[in-house]
Amino acid sequence: MQKNYDHNGSEDAIYAKWEKTDVMTADVSSNKKPYTIPLPPPNVTGQLHLGHAAMLAVEDILIRYKKMTGHETLWLPGTDHAAIATENVVLKHLGLKTREEMDREDFLSECRKFAGEKHDRITHQIKKMGAHLDWSREAYTFDSERNFAVNWVFKKLYEDGLIVRGHRMINWSVGAQSVLADDEVEWDDNIADFYEFWCGPFLIGTVRTETKCADSPVVVHPTAEYVRAINATGKECIVTKKYYDAHTELRKDFNIQEVVPGEALVGQEFTAETYAGPRKFWVIADEIIDPAFGTGAMTISASHSPDDFELAQRRDLPLIQKIDFAGTMTDIAGPCAGMPVQEARKRAGELLEEKGLLFEKRPHPNRVPKCYRSGTIVEPMLSPQWFISVEKEFIDEFTGKKTTLKKQMQEAVRENHIKIIPQRFEKVYFQWIDNLRDWCISRQIWWGHRIPVWYDKNENIHLPVEKNILFARHGESEANAKKILGGDYPLTDNGLQDARKIAENIRKKGIKKIICSNLKRGHQTAEIVAAELNVPVEVWPELAEFTSSELAGKANLHREGPFEIQFDKTEDEDLIDISRRAQNVIERLKKEDDVLVIGHKNFTAALFHFSRSEDEEKFVRFRSEWKWEKGEIRALTVLADPVGEGLQQDKDTLDTWFSSALWPFSTLGWPDKTPDFEKFYPTDVLETGHDIIFFWVARMIMFGRYATGKYPFHTVYLHGLVCDENGQKMSKSKGNGIDPLEIIEEVGADAVRLSLVIGATPGNPIPLGKAKVSGYRNFVNKMWNAGRFVQMQLEDVDSEFDVEKILKNPTSLSEKWLLHRFSEVSTSVSQKLEKYEISSAGDEIYHFVWDEFCSWFLETQKIDRNPKFLYSVFLEILKLAHPLVPFITENLWSELNPKNSFLIEQNFPDLKFKDTESKRIFTLMQEIVTEIRKVRAEKKLNPKDKISVKISAGKNADSLDKTVEVMKVLANLSDVEITEKASKPERSAMVLINGMEIFVEVPFDATAEKKRLEAEIASLEKSISGLKGRLTNKSYIDKAPEHLVNQTKQQLTDAETKLDTLQKELTSL
């Protein structure tokens, strides 16, 4: 073993070792209690940042801890297709301005290629952190399994009336040419020009001059006071009284004719000049107006402002489109038609001035909505979109009760189905839900799940059709009976019986046709069933069993379980061939209605698998778990595209978060009742950054409850955002970002994990700097060296001994003390981890290992050797620390433990050992040693010089006597004399511990000693007066708990005796 630990050399090798076995694969058939965490899928576009690293660290600790405490854990990895983000990056990559410059399919294949490359980098980075993920179940939000779940849930929502299409005010990203969800909009502070201009007699205030060009109402407040004023030329002016009073310029020219409430103005109609020519206006009153703002009157742009739109809907006002989706003005804008919005705004302002309509122009702070991805302006626009209604009632299929999605989301937390850590985020959650509006789920981009809706010529809506294709297995063939593989053999007598049984089972299902392969056993079975049911038989050769020339004719007599197909043998079909054949068959079957397929075992398995997934690798496991008894009818549910003349699928795709929202269950095979889903759903913990609690967490809760009837997890753990050591957010622009891979390279993944976990409280920023990281690297190195020490001690020890037995029989005082402490610490760590107090648990392990095990126990072992015990207890420490620092512990485990096993397969320490007396004595010894060291440092003694000590130990004399040898070494003493009552040697310093007097022989310095004593006396007196004050307070004696009062009394007497001794000491100087 090297002196310094080389993380770079070992971490990758260890992860590779884990990957080579199936140690990270969850066993669905296990009897253990499941514990599941769905990994929040990182965007496939990006790369790992420290936020991901923090997430991985926390989840890995939970998973490893749970696995070591007897759970069947599943930590399911995957990636997210990040629709808008990916499209933007790919567009940039290809040098395109808009996706329309390219064919849709070609563009998608570019996206796929790009996502594939990034995916590999992301998974590499994840593995670098040591994440104990089940890669065999890896998923992707945009693969065909997830697509099936997406379509399924969409259909269900649609049928429950929860998905609606409507013209709504949406956030239109001109740059991305797509709608954005409310929370995808970013706001920039800005100083805009605020115009006050004449609209007939009204002064109107606006920033958006370009929209003030069409017939619309002037809105006033119904109860606010308005003045009607007239100037010398007879020009009329209507503004709020407040505004009039505030404007000297108005008062100079205009004289009040009357003061009326806004309501009185309603109904006035007039034609007024606008920048685009004369237009018709009329007056309405509405409380939407803030009479204190601007002139107290506005015109509305119902098509381009959410508030105005809401008003227009309410008051049935016309909707006039003034801006198109390219972000330019429509014809209605007259002189500004065709101009981009920004330009038109400026030009309209100029026109107002030219026409003498402008009253005042002044700077006005406002905020501009921007696209979070493309950075371009977001225009509120009216557009037909798909929405999920969160407030519409529907009947919950699981309870039969009426509810709404919003209510289900609220109940999740209110009724404690889901706990959010830290708790204060529950308030944030509720605040968001309470104000939740319908969720716009359609996006005008290509990279995403296509909306599963088709339109016919009359704009009628068609959804995919659910079909249940029935399957029965052919009857027993001669090959089956003889357990021979391959070949084409007819049915046996049993097989004929089987066929009749199928006919009986299927009789009432309304089958219209039977489809089978051209193999004898299939065809024969089909004919028998067909004859019974009186339906035709159709032969599809592509339904045949896998070709298996390699195995054909070979006996399967002595094989256990399903035989292994050699998919890579060229003369056979390989996995890709099978996948292709299966998918073609499925597409063909989707066009059939009410059919029974007489199938072959393996190929039918392929049909079931590939109807959901395109993953060939996963089929190998699927097939090995596939069971299908003779006579058993199986139904395969598929969604078939609707049929009809001229049907066109919606061109839009779904918001990325739609598929992400299904993550906890779509990854487990839902909507099928797969073994994974049955075993691992609902999952346990959802751990993520608090920045996506709304985007993602809330929506998972919504869909989970709605689609599966169960909330998808019971705990939400929100880690903080990683920031630098000054509490600044890490960002590229600030240049304070740390690349996880670089830092791992520098200090190792274990140290990075510790840095991200210790000192981090959920929901609060996680500060991370070089100093912190290198501190934890030192800790890892410390563990390494402790391991080296253990190994060195082991050299002259015979290798065979019973670790468990040794741990049950500690011999020396220090061993008993350590075991006692270890038992305390491991219990406490368990408790903390159960409560998600990960930081505190980590801290406790850190200090136990360093301060107690290394600094004290290892030192005692140098004097009082017991290598077998040392070794045994060290292995336990490795187990304890493993969830936190998996690499170093695994490394040491394999160095020290000859048995070929992984640490993760061991049980988490559950050692119960109690010996309070040993603990007391050892602690006493520690205090004595520390005090002696203190005296030594104070007196500036050379650490090498041995000194002599006498201890007046009273009742502890006998027990302490056992520690003499250890004490001598640790405090570097020439000799120690422990008696019940020792007399003070001439030249010595005295310290008091628990009433015991420790005399340390030192070169005597009266003035220094006096100073020291005086200082100590002063501080003692202070604390005595405090204690006395408390005890003379009657209410304290009466009201404080008894043990506290007693404790205070004890402290007082202790302090007083100590004071007494010190004063005697002082006078004797």
Added chain:
RNA sequence: GGGCGAUUAGCUCAGCUGGCUAGAGCGUCUCGCUUACACCGAGGAUGUCACAGGUUCGAGUCCUGUAUCGCCCACCA
């Protein structure tokens, strides 16, 4: 504008339901290359717990207000 949170040692932060003589890491100072480790060991110093009130026998911890700083939500013609 609404909400949430923070304010504790030079720095970054712990401190759960009130009992603290207020802790940790880093930094700093003194001494030491003692054969696991200098990525180390031993020891020291440093705090009106933002401010002002209140509740209480007792407040860093609970309540009210003020100030400063973060974050989130809503978006105002």
